[in-house]
Amino acid sequence: MTAQSSFMILSSVKDTKIEELTTLLSSMNSTIPAHADPKNDLLPFGRFPRLHFARFVIIEAHTADEIEAFGIAARPWQPTLAFFGEIDGDIDSFFTELEDLASVGLRKIFALCEKFPKEEENLQQWLKKNNTKSNANYVNWIGRTVKHIHEDDALHQSLAAYLREHKDDIDKNNTLALRQKLLSHVEMEKYAGRLTLTAEEKTPLKWKMFNFIHMIGVPLVLVLLSPLFLIMAPFFFIRLRMLERSDPELFIRPEHSYLEKLTIQEDWSVSNQYNVFGDIKPGVFRLLTLKFILFLVDYFSRHVYKRGFLARIKTIHFARWVLLDDNKRAFFASNYDGSHESYMDDFINKVGWGLNLIFSHAVPYPKTSWLIKQGAYREQQFKYTQRLHQLPTEVWYKAYPDLTNTDLARNSRIRKGVEIRQSSVDEIREWLHLI
Amino acid sequence: MNNENTFKFDDLQALLRFSHGRLTDTCFLLLHVADVRKAKKWLDTAPISNATESDSLPDRALQIAFTVEGLRVMCVAESVIDGFSDEFIMGMSGEESRSRRLGDIGMNAPEKWDWGGESKKIPHLMLMYYAKENAVKDFRTSIETEDFVKAFHVIHELPTLHIGEIEPFGFKDGISQPVIDWECRQSTNAHEREGYSNLVAVGEVVLGYPNEYGLYTARPLIDEREDSVAACLPHAEDKTGLKDLGRNGSYLVVRQLGQDVPGFWQFLYKMSASNFDKCELLAASMVGRRRDGKPLVLKSVAAIPGISTQNCDNHFTYDFDTEGYQCPIGAHVRRANPRTGDLPPRVTGIINRVMKKLGFDQKQEEDLVASTRFHRILRRGRSYGPKLAPAEAIKADAEVAERGLQFMCLSANILRQFEFVQSAWSMSSKFSGLQNESDPLLGNREVLMNGERTDQFNRPSAKGVTEKIYNLPKFVTVKGGAYFFMPGLSAVKYIASLPIKEDT
Known part of the structure; x- marks a missing residue:
């Protein structure tokens, strides 16, 4: 951190x-x-x-x-x-x-x-003094760093855009399958260099x-x-x-x-x-x-x-x-x-x-x-x-004009959900609601 | 607290107490003063309706309100005007920052308004006629005498048309109103006010009385020794020796909101894959009520002060719908009146209360909305334009016409009440932690500074992902607006009696 x-x-x-x-x-x-x-x-x-x-x-x-x-x-x-x-x-x-x-x-x-x-x-010395x-x-x-704020926001935007693009061909009630699709989307985007999710610094x-x-x-x-x-x-x-x-x-x-x-x-x-x-x-x-x-x-x-x-x-x-x-x-x-x-x-x-x-x-x-x-x-x-x-x-x-604290907190949670997979259907649903 | 009903209604204009709902024929005139002397003479004897109750329902009512320009023209001293609130003095369209907060930008910008934008289109006063069906014409003839015509010049007539108990989109209107606590039965002390109450202190709507903070809202107080005309005014309750120009008066906010009725229903019909039942459900989720006024959440079990338990259409809060599964958080009526209390819901016991006050024991997305009791408005709007039923409106050849609402509301503090509701609740794309959406009906759909969109509508569902409606068109356009002061009747006398300045 x-x-x-x-x-x-x-x-x-x-x-x-x-x-x-x-x-x-x-x-x-x-x-x-x-x-x-x-x-x-x-x-x-x-x-x-x-x-x-x-x-x-x-x-x-x-x-x-x-x-x-x-x-x-x-x-x-x-x-x-x-x-x-x-x-x-x-x-x-x-x-x-x-x-x-x-x-x-x-x-x-x-x-x-x-x-x-x-x-x-x-x-530098003068400023310090x-x-x-x-x-x-x-x-x-x-x-919560600026770097993470931007990364998390990009992740959120990317997931939201995916949902928007595929709104007609996804089964909204099959949360498990939907999460899987979203997670693969993230992997693809990372691979394509359009998303970066840097690990937290020590x-x-x-x-x-x-x-x-x-x-x-x-x-x-x-x-x-x-x-x-x-x-x-x-x-x-x-x-x-x-x-x-x-x-x-x-x-x-x-x-x-x-x-x-x-x-x-x-x-x-x-x-x-x-x-x-x-x-x-x-x-x-x-x-x-x-x-x-x-x-x-x-x-x-x-x-x-x-x-x-x-x-x-x-x-x-x-x-x-x-x-x-x-x-x-x-x-x-x-x-x-x-x-x-x-x-x-x-x-x-x-x-x-x-x-x-x-x-x-x-x-x-x-x-x-x-x-x-x-x-x-x-x-x-x-x-x-x-x-x-x-x-x-x-x-x-x-540094992030359109984002409120609530947005920042939400984006962090979205990211957390990508990194740590939820175990219950309820948790998955809660995660999907954030996007 | 005083339990007797001792409130004196005879100095209040009737509109503060009654909505004149039975008087369906209305006419709102925006006037300029053409001859100050004659205007004062007319005003002195004008039959303005007061708020006392009579045995039989009146068949006519006349109300009057002034803009700051109007008060100036009527020779109210600048030192007295300074006692009014900044919002009133600057006017609804007077400052860009205000327009930004109210969402009056882009197509809603004051320079595009039919009235109230450019300075010469700002009225001096507004005269409101209320009469029974088809009777307003006769009423006007009786008022608008030869002297009246010389005294005033009509700059604009706000259209109105009664189309039943509904607003132009077809929804039952005016169901939820704050109930004014004329008898001061309810304490304003925060310790005794946890949950939502529909009773509001008199001073939230009428100037010169204690408000929800138990305090008096600033207003012009006059020293009789310096201004003998002020002798006719009531005393200021909170400042001995001073006369109160504000007492028994209120601020009246008027906004003409053009509603694109075919546009609204056709868009929703398309989004519902041309299924009318689905279309109705979608419309209801945007409004937060069904067309017949039924709320989308269940009736509240706990009592709500100021609302009878029999009143099924209004006896509810959103305390058990924090996710917005029943009524979307962004729904129009939920934004306009989120029904929050001073404390987050479900406080149990002292320890929990302290924990909640210190911010613990709640989720990130909870407790984001201010306590409602400081942000209530008393609505008095009227609709205009021909009725168009939704079943007709969805058709591509639906009759296009000027339709909308003459939105009117009364409050004692425009900034804390009307402007707050409009900016922090209705227009804000971040209301209660939402994203990318402002009021589904009122939103101006303008993007934020860095391009973030505000033209979505999110409909959370308990089953799966949130249903999102994208690219909402603009359904409502602001066509005009102004802030008025609706004086008490003694204050009307005061304004009428002020000597005319030499240069006028």
Whole structure:
């Protein structure tokens, strides 16, 4: 199994250069706003076979004044270019590939930033040095590689096409014979070189060991610390309730012109991108709580929610949480299936409690109670707040535009059925239904 | 909860409570205001029907609704308009991104519409006449006085024709409607709402009342001190000291959907190897009901709030048909109302409940559809065009005519209700994990970004492979549409009484 990794390169941009940068970045797009042309000259995303998603965002703090409601002066924020994405395997070799295939383009882009690779500097080293780690990452299906996604999809298409071609001369009720026909079709196609089904790579031993130690170690440490947590709990909740009651609440509806900047990029295909950025509420309490919760989110994503669902949410491909500006601000980005409205409704109605746990520490999240209640369940206010804090994307790349997580999971199951033969008629039928 | 029926219906337009089903002769006029002063004068005394119950059934009804342009023309201040929802302000055809979500692309694109697309074809208001058989003409004469004719200019008349309780394809229509919980009998608290209920909170349909979240949907609230005309408006329940322009009003979505009736039946007849019985079965599986309205799944054993157990045509959910063997998952009515609850079906006990909430204990293809209660709409559509029975429609020489539906629905939040149902459920080719198919009736058959097709229909069968119908033609074409605000009667008075701006 090849695990997925993420990268994020950040560099602040001079105010005078923003327009130039926006124009340069948009030259990477196809005719669709913010959708990358996979073959663009600056960074030909399509030539990176391990790349799932990638994105360029200019992080701007247009909501920075909100923190003044807490009696704190707004901190200055220099607009920052973020280039981030998700890949299969290790980051270092991906940076080398970037250097090989997109050195000129990336240098051109970062030359408009304050931090940039000097001419004599090695790009791979520079990227490595400037890579910002996320506080928490979520991967829909750990181990599902771009290569397999494409192979599985081709397999599915081929089987579906076979059924379509032979729809009049197959006996639909003789499942056993039908499976046999389909399996021979696959063999023929493989032989003809039209289908490839590469065996899964071996899991690197180092990764396996680290993952195991992490899986066991974290709960162990938490159990050891549990008496401490128990003692702290009453103080924690008293402080929490005090803050929940006293935190100022802002009810700001986003301007229509701002919404338009976001919606113009959305719903061109089955998936969308999402960035949200804002201040963390002041004080050590909020910061530590958030950090601890993100630590848990990361743990659960890695060890529990690693096979197609994050609690009841099945639509997220990848997500990341990153604390920025000396832990004063937080950035969240995700790639999800469906429209923005359905994404938000899914969240509120299925995992509103989870949203509250994480995002209630940000300004100006709707009032929560006991960390998980209310908050996102204040639907309209929540929707306004998240839209107001959402940032448009400059360039977005998805390696498999028409496929949702459900499609990917289905294709994997189809493939599994080709590789491991089902024993019962029911299982065969279930497999046939997938095609 | 308040058990008494104290709901005041006298400020609501009747359409919110009644569908005027007995009043079969209808006329929907799309108007532009020609003379604001005269328009206001007419509006002030217009006999708009309210929602109170009378002893005898009325033989006439008049309803009215405004687009945002209409409100502007009638001098509603921009600061007040800002209080309406973004969808209403921008309009159905106002933004490309909206058209994409609604599936209004290709042949459905607003620039091809008969009305509501280009800005000069967007009406200011819509007047809806309902009368008994052949009586609408007289009704119109009584309303459209000389002053009316000077005040308004008819830009389009939406055709309607009563062809029985059916829609043009021949299926019984309007069977499933949400029941508005006027007496607030049902809790909106998620802890008490696991399964599907057909009762919806008043605030899901009428503005100014708590919705399914127990909250008030945003709407224009006016400070009386700044706008004395607002004195005639009801108070805002949730904000003391403010007047509520939205209260007792609702958003009305209108879409003219052209239906190719011969095209539909002839295609299905061909796919059924010219066997009419098979053709009927195929049609029923696409619609999700038989022509007489009988559902394809068995009657639900468990009670469904808001639906009588006697009501065999509506007392069902899809909880025991997760595979779609009885009713295909992509069937039209299953998409439009998947009858899901807040939690996945068959929760047993506390532990199981927690497990389900945390996402465990279910298959990959389960729990993909949102909870239905936040996405209900109250339908008020009417059909148009001459009746064509399926047995006639399958013939190659079937009479071709303009036929279709004036789709109309009421909701308090266009984005969360109508647009969600239309985009995430009806038009989405990925609804509930399906592949290559959008709504078999409504689908625009446009390919996805990378060329993936959406023109199939999958009919799963318990016996063998899924039966797939390929190359579905387009049966429905959008011909027009707009978002309206259907004000409460005090709000109508407010709009009529607002002073005319100098420049008009």
